[in-house]
Amino acid sequence: MKYENFNDAEALKIAVNIEEEGQEFYSILTKNARDPKVKEVFSKLAADEKEHLARFQKAYIEITSPNSLAEGCEAYTVDLYLKYLVDTGVFAQKGNAKRIAAEVKTDIDALKIGIQAEKDSILYYNEAARNTRHRSGKMVFEQLLSEEKKHLKLLAEKLKGLKS
Numbered sequence: 001m002k003y004e005n006f007n008d009a010e011a012l013k014i015a016v017n018i019e020e021e022g023q024e025f026y027s028i029l030t031k032n033a034r035d036p037k038v039k040e041v042f043s044k045l046a047a048d049e050k051e052h053l054a055r056f057q058k059a060y061i062e063i064t065s066p067n068s069l070a071e072g073c074e075a076y077t078v079d080l081y082l083k084y085l086v087d088t089g090v091f092a093q094k095g096n097a098k099r100i101a102a103e104v105k106t107d108i109d110a111l112k113i114g115i116q117a118e119k120d121s122i123l124y125y126n127e128a129a130r131n132t133r134h135r136s137g138k139m140v141f142e143q144l145l146s147e148e149k150k151h152l153k154l155l156a157e158k159l160k161g162l163k164s
Contacts, residue, residue: 008134012060014086015128015141018121019056021091023049025117028101029110038107041158045114045151052144059140085127089120111159118152 026046033039090113091097104110125148129141 008132008137009060009063011128011132012056012063012137012140015056015125015144016053016060017094018089018091018124019049019053021094021097022117022121023053025091025097025101026114028098029104029114032101032104033107033110035107035162038111038158038162041154042110042114045154048147048151052147055140055144059136062136063134085120085124089124090117091120108159108162111155111162114155115152115159118148118155121148122152 023046026042026049029042030039030046033042086092090100100113101110104113122145125141125145129138129145132138132141
């Protein structure tokens, strides 16, 4: 995806894509995981991503509603750091989740990819929260940033357990 200029609504659209891809990825991994405890983790994460998706969609609708004040929705130029965060993320492109999940051979590989995807989300949501001017957009980025950190911890602990 190419982003030169975007506004708060565009930042939320990117987050919607990340969560859609995350939900798809974890849903596929739930079916393919060999270890029952790993399967359980992926099932929980798929459900969480579905809930995150709904929250981002709600914020997007609120911001783009004709009744919404144009507060903070002006376009701004994305700096290269934020552009690269989006462009290089695991779930930057529609369909990446399905393709990546199909290439996973082991539960350990799946966990490692999940960890990277959560790190990508954490970095993006942190920057989006700092740059989003609309209150509800900023709030949802901050809330979900905290939840993505919990996902990272859960995946890292499960990976450590499988390796030992």
